[in-house]
Amino acid sequence: MTEECLEAGRIDELLQPIVDNYRRDSRLLLQILREAQKALGYLPAAALTAIARAVNLPRARVEGIAGFYSFLHLTPAGRYRVLFSDNITDRMLGSVELMDRLCNKLWIERGKVSEDGLVSVETTSCTGMCDQGPALLINGLALPRISVERIDRISEWIQAQVPLADWPEEYFLVADNIRRRDALLSVQWPAGEAIRAAIARGAKAMLAEMKLSNLRGRGGAGFTTYIKWESARRAARRGEQPMRFVVCNADEGEPGTFKDRVLLNSYADLVFDGMTIAGVTVGAGKGLLYLRGEYEYLLPALQANLTRRRQGGLLGGSLCGRPDLAFDIDIHLGAGAYVCGEETALLESLEGKRGVPRIRPPFPVSAGYLGQPTVVNNVETLCKAALIAVNGGAWFAGLGTKQSTGTKLLSISGDVERPGIYDYPFGVSIAQVLGDCGAGRAQAVQVSGPSGSCLATHEFSRRIAFEDVPTAGAFMVFGAQRDMFEVARNFAHFFAHESCGFCTPCRVGTALVANCMDKIANGHGSQYEINEIFQIHRLLHAASHCGLGQSACNALFDTLHKFRPAYERRLRSLDFEPAFDLDQALAAARQMTGRDDPAAHFGLGSD
Numbered sequence: 001m002t003e004e005c006l007e008a009g010r011i012d013e014l015l016q017p018i019v020d021n022y023r024r025d026s027r028l029l030l031q032i033l034r035e036a037q038k039a040l041g042y043l044p045a046a047a048l049t050a051i052a053r054a055v056n057l058p059r060a061r062v063e064g065i066a067g068f069y070s071f072l073h074l075t076p077a078g079r080y081r082v083l084f085s086d087n088i089t090d091r092m093l094g095s096v097e098l099m100d101r102l103c104n105k106l107w108i109e110r111g112k113v114s115e116d117g118l119v120s121v122e123t124t125s126c127t128g129m130c131d132q133g134p135a136l137l138i139n140g141l142a143l144p145r146i147s148v149e150r151i152d153r154i155s156e157w158i159q160a161q162v163p164l165a166d167w168p169e170e171y172f173l174v175a176d177n178i179r180r181r182d183a184l185l186s187v188q189w190p191a192g193e194a195i196r197a198a199i200a201r202g203a204k205a206m207l208a209e210m211k212l213s214n215l216r217g218r219g220g221a222g223f224t225t226y227i228k229w230e231s232a233r234r235a236a237r238r239g240e241q242p243m244r245f246v247v248c249n250a251d252e253g254e255p256g257t258f259k260d261r262v263l264l265n266s267y268a269d270l271v272f273d274g275m276t277i278a279g280v281t282v283g284a285g286k287g288l289l290y291l292r293g294e295y296e297y298l299l300p301a302l303q304a305n306l307t308r309r310r311q312g313g314l315l316g317g318s319l320c321g322r323p324d325l326a327f328d329i330d331i332h333l334g335a336g337a338y339v340c341g342e343e344t345a346l347l348e349s350l351e352g353k354r355g356v357p358r359i360r361p362p363f364p365v366s367a368g369y370l371g372q373p374t375v376v377n378n379v380e381t382l383c384k385a386a387l388i389a390v391n392g393g394a395w396f397a398g399l400g401t402k403q404s405t406g407t408k409l410l411s412i413s414g415d416v417e418r419p420g421i422y423d424y425p426f427g428v429s430i431a432q433v434l435g436d437c438g439a440g441r442a443q444a445v446q447v448s449g450p451s452g453s454c455l456a457t458h459e460f461s462r463r464i465a466f467e468d469v470p471t472a473g474a475f476m477v478f479g480a481q482r483d484m485f486e487v488a489r490n491f492a493h494f495f496a497h498e499s500c501g502f503c504t505p506c507r508v509g510t511a512l513v514a515n516c517m518d519k520i521a522n523g524h525g526s527q528y529e530i531n532e533i534f535q536i537h538r539l540l541h542a543a544s545h546c547g548l549g550q551s552a553c554n555a556l557f558d559t560l561h562k563f564r565p566a567y568e569r570r571l572r573s574l575d576f577e578p579a580f581d582l583d584q585a586l587a588a589a590r591q592m593t594g595r596d597d598p599a600a601h602f603g604l605g606s607d
């Protein structure tokens, strides 16, 4: 056997138990690829071939899927793979300088693997630790609160090849940072309490309570939850294995959002109760929790919780002692793709495909996971459903405002003294939130992440509510010292990086916008670029296939209107200015030829 064959033989040997464990099911391809990468270090060509054979898919398709997710890699990464979180709040806390320090200490270039294959250092989109940044991931594990001292220790341990299991536990400690408790975060019920309440009410009465509550989705779009549940309950199941599904969207990829992380860490029973209540109410037998890859560290505790619930009769057949009720939950891990938070992209990803948003209609409630009626809800929405099961819809509707009932979790980060999670009744003013978290002299707040809105000081009397300032939860505060142009530039790069590439306006538009912002940053900007950004914003808004493209220029649009001087002081001229300086590029040639007369300069003495 050649060395190559031996390699292939070894690969097969390592892959067998993985593909068998996932029943060679192509719908579990993403999970198989994740596990395979863990076993092999990366996904070599031979592994893709073997996996394609095992799940009976064309190899090109498997490669296309593996190439889609940023946490999967087809070429070797370092044995220690370091990914710095690159949200603007991480940058404000010095992440760029810390990454440079680590690269210098390890003698490596950012984005490259060290010659001995030991380590690679790169950036990744927001890791959901903005309240305790700067943060990074090492081999998928989260390390918050990175400091100069920690970077120095980390570089020593990597060089000495100390296994991650031997690093001090406190390096991996992710705090909840709960700062304000209201209706949701004060709950201390035992597991299953809310399910029993929902079962006692009965499915129809539970739906009626949901209607009364006027609960709206907490994942961003604010769709009325009861309409979703009722539509799924009425929708016909199809095929040989007719089923309904409940999907919990725990992708939480919007930069600046980390509330679902806290709910999954400390309120997991409420999340699972909520999923189960949705299941028994709409008549679904299966729940799927899609956990973002960055939160992999939460997986063991969540799995252990599911096991406990099965043992305690809170999952599986004869749910809560009722032989006519059955519901179980599986957890699927994502692999670093923000677009997979979009509900139809998430369903594609759950089915083991590239996370490309589907064309709607049909909507998930009628044809979702595997073409079956599916309820997709955010983690927080499902927790709220559990509260409604226990306390009733009228109680819930009595909180917040008429159009925005209940409370809302805010993930607060940036220039504040007390970053963390705040539970507020809807209708709270921006000014009150800023006061509570110790924001000092804030010049701006980015509400609901880069796809949300940027508010300036004259808008701080506005209120968090669907009818005023809607939000999925992110609340990033920028003090007077911050450069709002750089904030918008960071967001522009985020969208260019995260565009799934399916539709041209978004794929090309987000890249063009990021280029325009870089050109302005590099001192070659003009009014031309500003006009371009406005034009692309209109195009993206009107012609993008999904919400990612539609909202990709929101922050730029807002900052251009509200913080125009941050852009204008960088503009060189009113007319077009080339990004490339030809005269500067000829400097080396002038030096080599010993010429520095006017004719050797572009645009000077030559005719």
Ligand SMILES: Cc1cc2nc3c(=O)[nH]c(=O)nc-3n(C[C@H](O)[C@H](O)[C@H](O)COP(=O)(O)O)c2cc1C
Residues within 6 Å of the ligand: 216, 217, 218, 219, 220, 221, 222, 223, 225, 249, 250, 251, 252, 253, 254, 338, 339, 340, 341, 342, 343, 344, 376, 377, 378, 379, 381, 382, 546, 547, 548
């Ligand atoms: C690009 C994009 C990313 C999204 N990311 C998330 C996410 O991480 N979590 C989430 O719950 N909803 C996210 N959404 C919204 C979902 O598509 C969907 O509206 C939501 O999961 C529905 O749940 P809800 O009704 O409980 O809010 C995203 C939407 C878009 C367009």
Ligand code: SF4
Residues within 6 Å of the ligand: 339, 356, 357, 498, 499, 500, 501, 502, 503, 504, 506, 507, 544, 545, 546, 547, 548, 549, 550
């Ligand atoms: S808008 Fe962007 S993210 Fe959405 S489908 Fe088109 S390319 Fe993909």
